C-alpha cells in the first residue's frame with residue numbers, strides 16, 4: 001500500500017520543542033524510521049509537515065488522487081481546533097490513524113477533545129515517537145502490500 005504521514009503545526013521543531021513532553025527525536029529521525037519500517041514490509045510511504053491548515057486540507061484532498069491508501073496523521077494543535085481538516089477526511093473517506101506523541105488526556109483540559117478520533121481507524125497517544133510506529137503497524141495490518 002501507499003501511505004502518507006502528515007504532521008501538523010510545530011512538529012517541525014521536534015527534538016528542541018519541550019523535549020520532556022515530546023522527546024528528543026527530530027522529525028527527520030521519525031520520518032526516516034517510518035519510511036524504513038514501511039519499505040521493509042513492502043509498502044511505500046511519504047511524509048509531509050505543515051504549520052498551515054489549508055496545506056494539510058489540500059494534502060488530504062489530493063491523497064486519493066495520488067493513489068494513497070491510508071494516512072497516518074498527527075494533527076498537533078489542529079486536533080483540537082480544525083473542523084476543516086476533519087471535513088477533508090470525511091469527504092475523502094480515506095482510512096487514517098490519529099497519533100500523538102504525548103498523552104493529551106493527562107495535560108490541559110482543552111487537549112481532551114479531538115475533531116478526528118470518531119472518524120479514525122485507530123487513535124494512539126503517549127508513546128512518544130513510537131506512537132507513529134504503532135500507528136503505522138496498524139495501517140500495515142489493515143492494507144495489503146502492493147508491488148513497488
Ligand code: DQA
Pocket residue numbers: 009010074075076077078079099100101102103104111
Ligand atoms: C500533540 C498533542 C497536541 O495537543 C499538541 O498541540 C501538539 C502535539 C502530540 O503529538 O502529543 O502539538 O499532537
